[in-house]
Amino acid sequence: MNTWTPDSWRRFQALQQPDYPDQAAVDDIVIQISSLPPLVTSWEVEALRGQLAEAAAGQRFLLHGGDCAERFADCTPEIITNKLKILLQMSLVLVHGLQRRVTRVGRLAGQYAKPRSADLETRDGVALPSYRGDLVNRPEFEADARRPDPFNMLRGYTRAALTLNFVRALVVGGFADLHHPENWDLEFMGLAPAAAEYRRVVAEIGRSLQFMETISGQPAGDSGRVDFFTSHEALLLPYEQAQTRTTPKRPGWFNLATHLPWLGARTVDPGGAHVEYLRGIRNPIGIKVGPNLSPDQLIELLERLDPEGEPGRITLIHRFGIGVIEARLPPLVEAVARAGRKPLWISDPMHGNTRTTDDGLKTRSFDDILGELGHAFRIHRACGSRLGGVHFELTGDNVTECTGGARGLADGDLHRDYRSLVDPRLNYEQALEMALLIARLDEGAV
Ligand code: PEP
Ligand code: CO
Numbered sequence: 273m274n275t276w277t278p279d280s281w282r283r284f285q286a287l288q289q290p291d292y293p294d295q296a297a298v299d300d301i302v303i304q305i306s307s308l309p310p311l312v313t314s315w316e317v318e319a320l321r322g323q324l325a326e327a328a329a330g331q332r333f334l335l336h337g338g339d340c341a342e343r344f345a346d347c348t349p350e351i352i353t354n355k356l357k358i359l360l361q362m363s364l365v366l367v368h369g370l371q372r373r374v375t376r377v378g379r380l381a382g383q384y385a386k387p388r389s390a391d392l393e394t395r396d397g398v399a400l401p402s403y404r405g406d407l408v409n410r411p412e413f414e415a416d417a418r419r420p421d422p423f424n425m426l427r428g429y430t431r432a433a434l435t436l437n438f439v440r441a442l443v444v445g446g447f448a449d450l451h452h453p454e455n456w457d458l459e460f461m462g463l464a465p466a467a468a469e470y471r472r473v474v475a476e477i478g479r480s481l482q483f484m485e486t487i488s489g490q491p492a493g494d495s496g497r498v499d500f501f502t503s504h505e506a507l508l509l510p511y512e513q514a515q516t517r518t519t520p521k522r523p524g525w526f527n528l529a530t531h532l533p534w535l536g537a538r539t540v541d542p543g544g545a546h547v548e549y550l551r552g553i554r555n556p557i558g559i560k561v562g563p564n565l566s567p568d569q570l571i572e573l574l575e576r577l578d579p580e581g582e583p584g585r586i587t588l589i590h591r592f593g594i595g596v597i598e599a600r601l602p603p604l605v606e607a608v609a610r611a612g613r614k615p616l617w618i619s620d621p622m623h624g625n626t627r628t629t630d631d632g633l634k635t636r637s638f639d640d641i642l643g644e645l646g647h648a649f650r651i652h653r654a655c656g657s658r659l660g661g662v663h664f665e666l667t668g669d670n671v672t673e674c675t676g677g678a679r680g681l682a683d684g685d686l687h688r689d690y691r692s693l694v695d696p697r698l699n700y701e702q703a704l705e706m707a708l709l710i711a712r713l714d715e716g717a718v
Contacts, residue, residue, distance in 0.1 A: 276548070276551065276552035277552070278513045278516040278517075278525065278549075278552070279513055280548055280549075280552070281509050281513070281545040281546070281548045281549040282509075282545070283548075284543065284544055284545035284548045285541075285543075285544055285545060286509055286544070286545035286546070287387075287538060287539050287541070287544060287545075287546070288387045288388070288404075288507055288536075288538060288539055289508065289509065290401065290404055290408045290409065290420035290508075291391070291401065291420065292420050292422055293419065293420070294422075297422045297423075298422040298510050300422075301422040301423060301425050301426055301510070301514075302425075302510050302511075302513060302514045304426060305425060305426060305429050305511070305514035305515060306514045306515060306517070308429065308515075310515055310517065310528030310529070311381060311382075311429075311432055311433055311436050311502070311515070311528060311529050311530065312436075312502065312528050312529070312530060312531050313519075313528065314519045314521070314522050314526045314528070314554075315522075316501070316531060317526055317528075317531050317554065317555050317556070318522070318554075319499070320375070320377070320499075320501045320531045320532060320556055320584075321554075321555075321556040321582075321583075321584040321585065322584060323375045323499075323584070324375065324532075324556050324584040324587055324616050325583035325584030325616075326373075326584075327375060327616050327660040327661055328583065328584065328614055328615060328616035328617075328660055329583075329614075330658050330660065331372065331373070332372055332373045332374065332375055332660070333366055333370050333372045333373070333374050333375070333660060333661055333662075334374070334375050334377065334587070334616065334618055334660060334661025334662070335359065335362055335363050335366060335374050335375070335376050335377070335661065335662060335707075336377045336379070336503060336532075336558075336587075336589070336618060336661060336662065336663040336664070337359060337362070337377075337378065337379060337662075337663065337664040337665070337666050337703070338355060338359075338378045338379025338380045338383060338503075338665070338666065338667075339355075339379060339380070339383060339665065339666075339667060339692075339697060340379075340383075340386070340665045340692060340694045340695035340696075340697060341383060341384065341385075341386050341405050341406070341692075341693065341694045341695075342379075342380060342381075342382075342383045342384050342406070342431075342435075343406055343693070344384070344406045344427060344428070344431050347431040347434055347435055349438065351667075351668070351669065352380075352435055352438050352439065353438075353442065353668070354667070354668025354669055354700070355378065355380060355667060355668040356378070356439055356442055356443075356447070356500070356668070357668050358666060358667070358668040358700050358703050358704065359376050359378055359500075359668075360376070360447075360448055360498065361470065361704055361707070362703060362704060362706075362707035363376050363498075363707075364450070364453065364473065364474070364477065365470065365473055365704070365707040365708055365711070366707055366710060366711065367477075368473050368476065368477055368711075369473075369707075369708070369710065369711020369712075369714075370710075370711050370714055375499070375501070375661075376498065376499065376500050376501065377500075377501045377502070377503045377531070377532055378439070378500065378501070378502055378503065379503055379504060379665070380435055380436075380439070380502055380503075380504075381432040381433075381435040381436040381439070381502045381504075381530070382428070382432040382502060382504035382529055382530050383503075383504040383505065384405050384406045384407035384428045384431075384432075384504070385404060385405040385407040385408060385504075385505065385507040385508040385511070386403075386404055386405040386505075386507070386694055387404075387505075387507060387536050387538045387539065388402040388403070388404055390402055393413070393418075395413055398413075400413060400414075400415060400418040401418045401419070401420065402418075403418065403693070404420070404508075405508075405694075406424060406427075406428065407424050407425060407428040407508055407511060408420050408421075408424060408508065409421060409424065411693050422510075425508070425510065425511045425514070428511070429511075429514075429515075429529070432502075432529065436502060439500060439502075440500075443498060443499075443500050448498040448500075450477060450478075450481055451478075451481065453474045453477070453478070464678070464679070464701045465678035465679070465701075465705070466678060466701055466704045466705040466708055469708055470704055470708070473708075501531040501532060502530045502531050502532070503530055503531060503532035503533070503534060503558065504530050504533065504534075505533070505534055505535075505536045506527070506533035506534060506535060506536075506546060506549065506550060507536055507539065507546075509545060509546065509549055511529070512527055512529065512533065512549060513549070514529070515527060515528045515529035516528075516552075516553060522554075524553075524554040525552055525553050525554060526553060526554050526555060527553045527555050530555075531555065531556075532555065532556050532557070532558055532587070533550065533553075533555055533557060533558070534557065534558030534559065534560060534587075534589065535547065535550055535557065535558065535559045535560060535577075536560050537560040537561075537562040537564075537565075537591065537623070540559065540560070540565060540569070540573060542569065542572045542573050542576050547573065547576055547577065550577055551576050551577050556584055556585055556586070556587060557577055557578075557585065557586055557587070558586075558587045558588075558589050559573060559577070559586060559587070559588055559589065560589050560590075560591060560620065560623075561588050561589065561590040561591070561604065562590075562591055562592065562623070562624070563592050563593070563596050563600050563624070565604070567603050567604050567606075567607035567608075568607075570588075570604055570607065570608065571607055571608070571611050574586060574608070574611065574613055574615070578613075578615075581612070581613055581614075583614070584616070585615075586613075586615040586616070587615065587616045587617075587618060587661070588608075588615045588616070588617050588618070589618050589619075589620045589663050590604070590617065590618075590619055590620065590648070591619075591620035591621070591622065591623040591624050591663075592624045592644065593624025593625050593640075593644065594621075594624070594625055594640045594643045594644045594647065596624060597624070597644055597647045597648060597651065598647060598651065601647075601648070601651050601652075602651055602654075602655055605617070605651070605652065605655040605657045606655060609655070609656070609657065616660045616661065617652060617657060617658065617659055617660055617661075618659065618660060618661035618662055618663050619644065619645055619648035619649075619659055619661075619662055619663065620662075620663035620664075621640075621641045621642070621643075621644035621645045621648070621662070621664075622636060622641060622663070622664060622665045622695065623695070624644065625637065625640040625641055625644060626695065626696070629683040629686065630683065631683070631686075631687070633673075633683075633686050633687075633690055633696075634673075634692075634695060634696050635673060635674055635675055635683065635686055635696045636673075636674045636675070636695075636696050637674065637675045637676045638674060638675065638676030638677040638681075638698070638702055638705075638706070639676050641674070641698070641706070642706065642709060642713075645662065645710065645713055646713050649713045649714055659714075662710060664697075664698055664703065664706070665695055665696070665697045665698065666697050666698040666699075666700075666702075666703040667697045667698075667699060667700070667703075668700050668703075669691075669699065669700060670689065670699055670700055670701070671689050671690065671691050671692070671697065671699045672685050672686050672687075672688045672689045672690055672699065673686065673690055673691070673692050673696035673697050673698075673699065674696050674697065674698050674699070674702055676702070677698075677699075677701060677702040677705055678701065678705055679701065681702075
């Protein structure tokens, strides 16, 4: 195989990249970002890899979630706090329901670039580059806004740093303290149907904590703080390259812009630039596994990205759709087992279940999402494997983008507060309700 360097991907075909008008400006931004401090550290990356290895062995569960695409304008204290809250609340419910430790990974602090089905978008005979996320260009249908601007990578990097700085402050500052789960209550949850059950779970955890502390006479272990990791799709390769560096104490290269980069479903070509880039870094890697990936291709990908079969290195995020998972998942699980590999399998029940309403809004139904998850748990069990986590597009705000859930949102309700420019997300209530139901899916009870 060729020698890997942070920019060896440039010798391979790179799909889903913008057509920058000025390559020298791109190179200059990459140099600027690479001289800035990293967002994460190599020991955090190694700690996450260890946790993912435990999840693959059935000792943990991975909760991976956040926006389809973060917007620069969403870098506000309210939106970040709400996103962190819903992920913490879901993880609390999962710890309680699954009786397993939960690893929390947010699609945040860098989830700014999006793959698109076409390079150009045409309106009234005018063709402009597609919007590829704030890391690349702006969504307004104007030539100036759609022109890819490399400076957006620097804007994105600074917003990622601001986001992560605030998340870290909240997490170590007691926001995640199990003794004070009332910090996590969102006003608009009010009398929502899942709220009562959530409060019951919280009260039960409070009682258990008190019991343990009474017995031991000291504060319970880590209940005052939690680990929180970041993740984004490793899509815009100059951005990923920019923070790929070595560290004094550990061998190898790390992408220190995020803990868990993932390979998107559209860039999984084992001979492509994205796979070339990812094979050389030591971070754990997610791989989106969709209906078009054959068992042979998956094995080839694993050989490229994880030749040594290292525990925790690979998280397979399958995303098929409720009508497709039953046919497509078993052959993949069997091929991976036959190859003697033990990756962490998690389910993304969002991306195969998107439809467009009569009004032209992209949506997903709560029941389809829950349904695909149910199949995922069952199929893994039947194949002697294990579903070790879930991947959601969600937000901590009260948007109306997915239908269903306890409030029964219908197509006609979606206009009320539809904000996503890309994929529809579970709102706060729907996400919490989903977490409450997952424990039952794991037991095969739903
Ligand atoms: C995504 O996770 O937002 C995404 C684009 O997913 P996929 O690559 O699975 O289509
Ligand atoms: Co998406």
